[in-house]
Amino acid sequence: MTNKVCILGAGSTKYGKLEEGIIEIALNASASAIESAGISPNQIQAGYISNVFGVADKQVHMAPVIMSNLGLSHVPGLTIESACGSGSIMFREAFANVSAGFYDCLLAVGVEKVTHTGTAQSTTLFSYCSDFFYEGGNGASFPGLFASIARYYMSKFQADETDLASVAVKNHENGVLNPKAHMRKKITIEDVLKSPVVASPLKLYDCCPFSDGASAVILCSEEFAKNSGRPYVEVIGSGRGASPASVQGREDIATIPSTVMAAKQAYKMAGISPSDIDFAEVHDCFTIAEIIDVEDLGFFPKGKAAKAIRDGATSLSGEIPINPSGGLKSKGHPIGATGIGQVVEVFDQFTGKSGQRTVKDAKIALTHNFGATGASAAVHIFKKVE
Ligand SMILES: CC(C)(COP(=O)(O)OP(=O)(O)OC[C@H]1O[C@@H](n2cnc3c(N)ncnc32)[C@H](O)[C@@H]1OP(=O)(O)O)[C@@H](O)C(=O)NCCC(=O)NCCS
Structure with missing residues (x-):
């Protein structure tokens, strides 16, 4: 059975440095998603949780703990980890379970x-989260790995550090309009270029920050959504992809194979092409990642995104707004939450809750989130229901 799947409610905590413990953070986001959906917690039939480093706050096996704290100890929960892509990979499993008819509301x-x-x-x-034998274990951190990718891309397509900086400036501009964002600070190209080098050519403002935070959504069947009488958003496409785990295992590091694979599946399921997308939330863990993402997702030909971004094509009023939320760069990157946070942004955009960062006349949106340097990835496509 494949049923239509909808998002009926969504909520996030603020992203940033948070004082609360990990369970309290998760409960705060869950409570706001439940309230936004207008449902009683008793209507929830399953819980899907994405998290990577619960152990850093002394809690793994998080799903039963969260469900118990919600007063739902009899409701099965499942924790899913896929590095920085955990949220979207988990979202796909939740989507598949509603689509298959196993649950009406989760x-x-x-x-x-x-x-x-x-x-x-x-x-x-x-x-x-990297292929530790080849990468992390030899001192290759994520800034270092993405710096190698940036160097390769820049020499292959004659891009420069100002192109990278343009991504950061645009995402910080959007993040200023997002009250939940971690880094709400307008910056200039010069600020980026003058910021401390982290792993050349990447500087402080080319990197996403380390963030705490949680995001939650209520997924349900179309019948459940219609019966609620409340605004909802439909999920019309879903795809998941894979790449060789280590960067050195890839033939061409100016592309991320998992993104290409996941996007192809999602577009096929939705029956649309990249030109039908009105805005996208993409995985900009480093500025170079956003440039590669928007090419792999089919918004720009290979090697052409850097100039297009610099010319404003991806700004809020551009031809294809990218990361209206501020993205990982400005909104922040609490890795287990990021993929769900992107869905929260789509829900807020389509239900009139995104204030000044609302993308005008948007009806179809895409989310893209990957794990590590793209070893795993998922893409989802959403339709506004009017
Ligand atoms: C970029 C990075 C090295 C900065 O770490 P740091 O030097 O220890 O930074 P601090 O936390 O000491 O902050 C120093 C200042 O920079 C700011 N800052 C920190 N990270 C920032 C970022 N990514 N973007 C913008 N500003 C940042 C802080 O707010 C602080 O500002 P203040 O002095 O005005 O208060 C770190 O955030 C990083 O490694 N990010 C990448 C995370 C990552 O790899 N994620 C996985 C992706 S696959």
């Missing part, structure tokens, strides 16, 4: 808390 919540460990420890923890 809670999907992503959460992460790492900032209390500090930059050095967080960098070590995150390196466990």
Whole structure:
């Protein structure tokens, strides 16, 4: 059986350095998604949780703990980990279960808390998400790996550091309009170029920050959504892809094979092409990633995105707005929550809750989120229901 799947409610905590413990953060986002859907918690038939480093806040096996704290200890929960792509990979499993008719209504919540460990420890923890034998174990952190990708892309397509900086400036501009964003600060190209080098050519403002935070959505069948009488959004496409786990295992590092594979599946399921997308939330863990993403998703030909972004094509009023939420760069990147946070942005955009960052006349949106340097990825496509 394949049934239509809808999003009936969505909520996020603020992203940033949070004082609360990991379970409280997850519960806060869950409560706001439940309230936004206008349902009683008793209507939830399953819980899907995405998280990577619960161990850093002394909690793994998180799903039963979250469900119990919601007063739903009899409701089965499942925790899913896929590095920085955990949220979207988990969302796809939740989507598949509603589509298959196993559940009419479920809670999907992503959460992460790492900032209390500090930059050095967080960098070590995150390196466990790489192919540790070849990468993290030899000192290749994620900034280092994406710096190699950036160097390759820049020499192959004659892009430069100002092109990278244009992504950061645009995403910070959007993030200023998002009250939940971690880095709400307008920056200039010069600020980016003058910021401290992290792993050349990437500088401080080319990198996403370490963030805490949680995001949650309520997924349900179309019948459940219609019966609620409340606004909802339909999920019309879903795809999942894979790449060789280590960067050195790839033939061409100016593309991420998992993104291409996931996008192809999602477009096919939705019966649309990239030109039908009105805006997208993409995985900009580093500025170079956004440039590669928007090419792999089919919005720009290979090698052409850098110039298009610099010319404003991806700004809020551009031809294809990218990351209206501020993206990972400005909204923040609590890795277990990020993929669900993108869905929250789509829900807010389509239900009139995105204020000044609303993309005008948008009806179809795409979310894209990957794990590590793209070893895993998922793409989803959503339709506004009017
Ligand atoms: C970029 C990075 C090295 C900065 O770490 P840091 O030097 O320890 O930074 P701090 O936390 O000490 O913050 C220093 C200042 O920079 C700001 N800052 C930190 N990270 C920032 C970022 N990514 N973008 C913009 N500003 C940032 C802080 O707010 C702080 O500003 P303040 O002095 O005005 O308060 C770190 O955020 C990082 O490694 N990010 C990448 C995370 C990652 O790999 N994620 C997985 C992706 S696949």
